[in-house]
Structure formats: C-alpha cells, structure tokens
Amino acid sequence: MDLTCTEEEEDFRARLRAWLGKVLPELPAKPSPDDWPGRRAYDLGWQRRLYEAGYAGLHWPVDAGGRGATPTQHLIFLEETERAGAPYVGANFVGLLHAGPTIAAEGSAGQRARWLPPVLRGDEVWCQGFSEPDAGSDLASLRTRAVRDGDDYVVTGSKIWTSHAEVADWCELLVRTDPQAPKHRGISWLAMPMDAPGVSVRPLRTLAGSTEFAQMFLDEVRIPVANRVGAENDGWRVTMVTLSFERGTAFVGEVVACRRTLGELARTAKANGRWDDPVLRRRLGRLYGEFGALWRLTQWNVSEAQGSGGVPGTGGSVFKLAYSYARQELYEVAAEVLGAASLSLEEEWTLDRLSSLSYTIAAGTSQIQQNIVAERILGLPKGR
Secondary structure: OOOOOOOOHHHHHHHHHHHHHHHHHOOOOOOOOOOOHHHHHHHHHHHHHHHHHOOOOOOOOOOHOOOOOOOOHHHHHHHHHHHHOOOOOHHHHHHHHHHHHHHHHOHHHHHHHHHHHHHHHOOOEEEEEEEEEOOOOHHHHHHOEEEOOOOOEEEEEEEEEEEOOHHEEEEEEEEEEEOOOOOOOOOOEEEOOOOOEEEEEEEEEOOOOOOOOOEEEEOOOOOOOOEEOOOOOOOOHHHHHHHHHHHHHOOOHHHHHHHHHHHHHHHHHHHHHHHHHHHHHHHHHHHHHHHHHHHHHHHHHOOOOOOOOOOOHHHHHHHHHHHOOOOOOHHHHHHHHHHHHHHOOOOOOHHHHHHHHHHHHOOOOOHHHHHHHHHHHHHOOOOO
C-alpha cells in the first residue's frame, strides 16, 4: 500500500478545498431533525452539488458513473469534506454506500444504467430491507417470501430497522425464493420500488427520539424479475458484497469526524479545568492512538478494495469491531468532559452519545464480527 500524495493528488486537495470554501456558505439552513421530507431535500440538494462539480461517486468505477479516483484521492475527499463541516450523505447513505456499489459490482449493464445515475445525481433515495423481527444477527433465517409468477415475484413478509424507508424511492430487499434450500442458498436480492402496491411503512422511534428507522410490511407486492441483482437463489453471495461495503468503507468519513470530535473534547477539557485530571488525559491520549490506528486501517481497507475491483475484504469486520467500541468510549469520555451538559437532549453531544450505543449492533453485531474474524481471517473452526 502506497498512499503518499503525488503532486496531482495535492492539486486535487487544493481544488477541492477551494470549492468547499466557495459552496458551503451558500447552503441553506439545515432542516429540523424531525422534518424528513426537508432532510431528504437538503441531502439530495448537496448530492446534486457534488454531482455538478464532478465529486459524486468519486471512487466509483468510471463505467458505473464515477471518476475512478485513486484510494488517496478518495481519502482526501473524505478528510477535506469532514474538516470543512460539509453535509454527510444523510438520507441517501444506502444508495451511495451500500446499494449503489453493490449494483456497480453485481448488476447487469441495464441495471447499472437505470439505478446508478439517479443515485449519483441525487434524484432517488434507497433504503435497506434486510433485517426482520426474527432474523437480525442470523440474517439467513429471513422468512419474507418471493413466489415467482410469470415475470414477477410476489413478495409477502416484513422487515425492520429499515433506514429512511419513509422517504425512499427504492429498497434493496432480501427475500426467500426457495424455502426448501438450505437457508443461505435460497435467498435472492431484489430492487423494490417503494411506491409498489402492498408496501406499507411504520416509523420506529429510537432512544434519541428520532425516526430514521421503520418497520416495513409487504402484502403480495409484485416486483419484476428483471429487478433481481444476481442469479435467483444467489442473493446471499450478493448480500456479502453489500455487507462488505457497509462494514469496510461506509464508515470512513465517520473516523475523520471522530478524530475531529476528539480534538474538540481536548480543547473543551482545557477550557473547563478537566484537563488537570491525569486519568482523563490518559483516556484521551489512548483514544487519539486508537483513532489514529483506525484511520490507518481505513487506508488499508480502501486500498485493498481498490485492488480487488472495488469490493472490500474481510478486514472490514476488523475495522467495524474496533470502531464500534472506540466510538462508544469516545462519547463516554465526552460525557465525563462535559458533565451535566451532556445530559440535555437538546445537545448534539447527547444525541451522538445515544447514537453510539447502536454501533455494536448496526451493520452486524460485534459478536457476528468476532465470528467473521475468527473463521475467515484466523482460520479457527466454526462454533457449534
């Protein structure tokens, strides 16, 4: 891995920094956290600006509509946008970070032409229909059924923890197409239009009071067979591609954000007298080293993905496991630094701390990641 910046890449950084300096002051005010139509419009408006400036899908392959940027350019983009306080992908994170890369890697030419440009332009939002009430960590136990009827699948079942389902246009949906096959071999990956008859969405309120998740009910929803990505009953393999993106490269911008947060905490501790506590200083120092190591692992994962055709490897599970715990400890330290102020739900710090509790569950629980590391990296036998 060689991520030393070339003259061309440093020029890329300078041009990006100049563009951010010009465009960010022109952005409208952020909408209320509860205004999901407003948040969708805000997030897609930012995506449109990125697209028009040539920064959308920067690291996507050129034949998928991206710029085929080097790993270093990709990381420069993440560093500079985060440091400048630019909007994150927001409501479109499934399309940009999960479904889009999966379709780019596994979809047909027609599917890539239909679904990828609207994601990059900021025209369409995707959600993820994977988990079910009885199939969370054991995802392969899913029961949502798809029965072939001519050129359609007729789908019945339910999904849960469906991010941004209330404002999504499409859903990357896992269904069981062969109930007689072993559970990992009878699954297919479908693209479902969210306005199809029979789809209903019920928002779920989180610990922080937000409703970015929903439960989704499917009552004989007809989905064209042409919307299947990959072969019938090959959906588990396609899903592993999706999850490799979710665990391997989708969190890279957040590492930069956490490193910035850590610096803010140190400055706050110096200002309010907490810096005199040697135990707190040691915790902050250890976290500084932890996130520094995570950034190096991020660089490795991004570089590996570039070398393997854009699909991250199992190193993503190592990253996800370590990052989940580091993020939780970061906001525990934040509560210690801020004191009583960290208890107010009006404070962004508090909401971030509550959100951090979900990271050992989201995108595969820590126990699942430990199994992946043990079996696929260390070569240990499967547990019984």
